[in-house]
Amino acid sequence: MNPPEIYFSHKIVSITLATAIIAISCVLPVPLFPDRRKANWVSAIWENILYLIADAFLIRELCKLEIWKEVPTAIKVFCLRYSKKKREAVDPQQNEAVRLLNRHIGEHGVEPANYLARVFFVGYLSFHGWRIVNEFYFMTCLWECFNPFVFVSDFCKLILAICILTSVAFKPMITLRGPSSYFTWAIAGATCFSAAYSYVVEEVVYAYIEIVEKSIKDPHYGLDIPSNITKVEDYVAEIFRKRAICLEESLLYDHYILMFLLEMIPFSTELFAFATFFCFLLWGTLKPEEKSNPEINSEPDISSSTSEFRQAPEVAVILSGDIPPRDPSRLNLLWLFHRIQFTLLILNTAAWTWAIFYALADREDTLAMWLFNGQRIILQTLAGIMQRYMYSRRMKALKPLPSPPSKFQLDVILLILPLIPLGAIFTLRACPGMMNLTPVYIPSFLPREFQTLWNISLAAVSWFLFAYQVLFIVRAYQRLEHAEMSGLKGCFRWLVAINFCIWISWAMECKSISLHSGSSRMFGMVNWPVLVYATVPLALFGSAHSATCFWEIVHHLEVAEKRRDQ
Structure with missing residues (x-):
């Protein structure tokens, strides 16, 4: 046996x-039993x-x-x-x-x-x-x-x-x-x-309390709260009353910026x-454990992935015989140039995202929803064009491995799983009528049917670009050991920056749009926070993980280059 x-x-x-x-x-x-909870x-x-x-x-x-x-x-x-x-x-x-x-x-x-x-x-x-x-x-x-x-x-x-x-x-x-x-x-x-599930429930409760608090301070926020109610604990359900009181008494609650930074990104769920x-x-x-070989017991090679990658430099050397060594001074200048590009792109995206939040979302302007989605679709389209160009011009001619190296099994699974909740949230945002939710339309000269068609198209394109990026990363893993991949390091660095910027945009939306009065009226006071906090953390997770995968690809190619130069 x-x-x-x-x-x-x-x-x-x-x-x-x-x-x-x-x-x-x-x-x-x-x-299940709120009165006894x-x-x-x-x-x-x-x-x-x-x-x-x-x-x-x-x-x-x-x-x-x-x-x-x-x-x-x-x-x-x-x-x-x-x-x-x-x-x-x-x-x-x-x-x-x-x-x-x-x-x-x-x-x-x-x-x-x-x-x-x-x-x-x-x-x-x-x-x-x-x-x-x-x-x-x-x-x-x-x-x-x-x-x-x-x-x-x-x-x-x-x-x-x-x-x-x-x-x-x-x-x-x-x-x-x-x-x-x-x-x-x-x-x-x-x-x-x-x-993770308990943190999602907790974030929904905090979102519910914050919506009530904003509606008390501003009668036009979205909830119809009687004028004689001046405290959150007088309006929320009994099971949340103590939590609402203690939240107002907690440390740093009066410091809006610090609380905003602490609660902006659902790191706990992720x-x-x-x-x-x-x-x-x-x-x-x-x-x-294999115990037949005593040498293995004394110096265990505990992962097939590790031994697999120990052989990687030899493959790279064999494939790179006609590639001359690079000038170290030129490499330093290129590294500095790419680092400056990376920093400027991230700072620019962060500044624009922050401006959208404070100028529109915080003032409850529904246009913020369009700008957040527009910013993200532009970044995703740019990444998709780069990936298509890299694959058709450089990677397609390289012979792939039958499957990604075993070292990246976990990463491939983590890339695929967020596609399911992303599809759910894109579908519900584009077609809220599927859950008997009343859709909201931005006042414009365009007919409502066109806006609905535009939302569906935007959701489909966004999901397709995310799925194509997963396929591209798997293809890159299968061709990592080819020396010709080193010429794509600059493009991979750009993909790191773009995915990080998409992550920033998702993070701001998770905080701002989820508590936005227009979204609350559209999806309901509790339904919308549930929808956001149950799906956006995995969308954030997918963008962050894609960025780290591209970062590791760059690191792997740099190591192979150093070995060839030696």
Whole structure:
């Protein structure tokens, strides 16, 4: 009996358990009995128990893999890579730290997913740090707002995020260590899904409270609130009353800009959505350790992806025999020129997006919806034209691999999954009548039928361009080892900048248009925030991940160039 048959039953039981956890987590946060919800602690107790179990399983698994012993070495290597010591003739073969880095992470840097996890974690830590400090403030100065379940939940989620980030960084070291490994990653994936879902529900509640608050301050905002109501807690449902009171008393609430920056991008949802995909992909690729070769046990080559990419430089050298070495001074000038282009494009897009928000969206001008979509479609069209040109002129003639390298399996899955919610949100925005929602039309000389046709066409083109970009990235992965790809580095850098700018535009829309009075009237006070916060985080996720994939392609081509020049 071979190993896959031994562990088959454990895989079935573990995935069944994960499915049950996800189903329960989706049902409990829904207020089925609003009048009794205030006294119902079942959901809070369930979440805390689930987070504690997942943390315990993950810590136990990481200790079994002895990953914690490698963390100080990884920090040392990270500092070494960006210090002067690296330039002072440090021999990688003699330096233990560099040797371990090459063994665990690979000579070509980290995967795009690793970049993405770091960025999401930094954003999540900023928002989560404010939440934890706020809980300590409630504990000392405003006891009636202190919730022990929220306090424990925040700390458990923070530990869960740290464990996931560590697992992503040391992914090549993760192997099957007994049947419990299947249960560990299945439970961790289901728990991360529960955390992401809870943050979506929380954002919807905060959006609901903010809509009520704006409607009280401005009677023309969109909600018909009686004039005798002057406080949010007097209007919202009973289950949200305490949260509305405590939100007004929280730290930094009076500082609009700081609160805006903390809540602008749903980093928490994005981080745990990423963690869900990562855990389940890892669960599906777990294999028993090979113990037949003693040399492998003493110096384990723990990932086929890492060994695959160790052979990459040799392929690049074979294919690049007729390419002459490049002038280092010219390379430095080109690098500086591309960096200036990259910075100017991002600053220009950020400035225009910010101007649209303050000039139109904050003043509740419906034209802001058109400008946000127009800005994004122009950037997507520019990226699509570049990708089509790069493929037809340079990449099509190169012989592809049968499939993308195994190192990028997770990245391909993470690129494909956002296409589903993107299709949903584009369809609902273009055809709100499908959900019996009343469409809104911008006053103009154009007939309403033309506006509807324009919205449908815009949504279809936007989704097609996003899907084509996924296909283009997969094609680029299949041709990475060809030396001719090095001539496309400048184009790949532009694609990094364009996708980052699209991400900025989605982020601003998530904050501004979701709370816009026109959108609230169009989709309903609660329906529209639910629609936005359930879909835009994955749209943000897709744009950010595409940018990191292009960034890793540039890095890979630069490494291949350095090896050829040597």
